[in-house]
Amino acid sequence: MKRYIFICSGLVIFMLYMSTASATQYSGLDGWLDLISDFITDFWAFFDTDVPEFVIRFYAWAIEWITLLKLKLEIQSIQFAWLVAKQILENFQVGSRIVSAASALPVDMQSALLDMRIFDGFNLIINAYVARYVMRFI
Numbered sequence: 001m002k003r004y005i006f007i008c009s010g011l012v013i014f015m016l017y018m019s020t021a022s023a024t025q026y027s028g029l030d031g032w033l034d035l036i037s038d039f040i041t042d043f044w045a046f047f048d049t050d051v052p053e054f055v056i057r058f059y060a061w062a063i064e065w066i067t068l069l070k071l072k073l074e075i076q077s078i079q080f081a082w083l084v085a086k087q088i089l090e091n092f093q094v095g096s097r098i099v100s101a102a103s104a105l106p107v108d109m110q111s112a113l114l115d116m117r118i119f120d121g122f123n124l125i126i127n128a129y130v131a132r133y134v135m136r137f138i
Contacts, residue, residue: 077138085131
């Protein structure tokens with residue numbers, strides 16, 4: 001019972017304080033009832049409108065932040081995978097092996113394949129397969 005009286009008296013003091021701090025001048029009993037009505041309306045609007053909008057904005061911000069974080073992590077992992085794949089290709093000396101295999105071909109066949117850029121395409125395909133293999137680990 002004492003808590004109820006304390007809460008009610010605190011609410012009345014708060015409302016009286018609000019009547020002196022607001023831009024609208026409330027006077028008399030009608031003004032005090034308008035103050036109470038406005039306070040209840042604002043209180044209800046806070047929980048009915050402001051809090052749900054805040055929650056929605058917070059979730060939108062969180063989803064945006066998580067999405068950007070995920071994209072940044074994916075970009076970093078792709079860059080890391082490419083560095084690892086490039087190191088593997090350098091260790092296996094894929095480019096030099098393609099050149100040595102191409103030198104075993106006859107000269108006219110070698111020049112035709114070189115004009116069609118078959119060796120560059122084959123090197124690109126091998127690079128792509130090695131990069132895909134490394135990215136499966138990440």
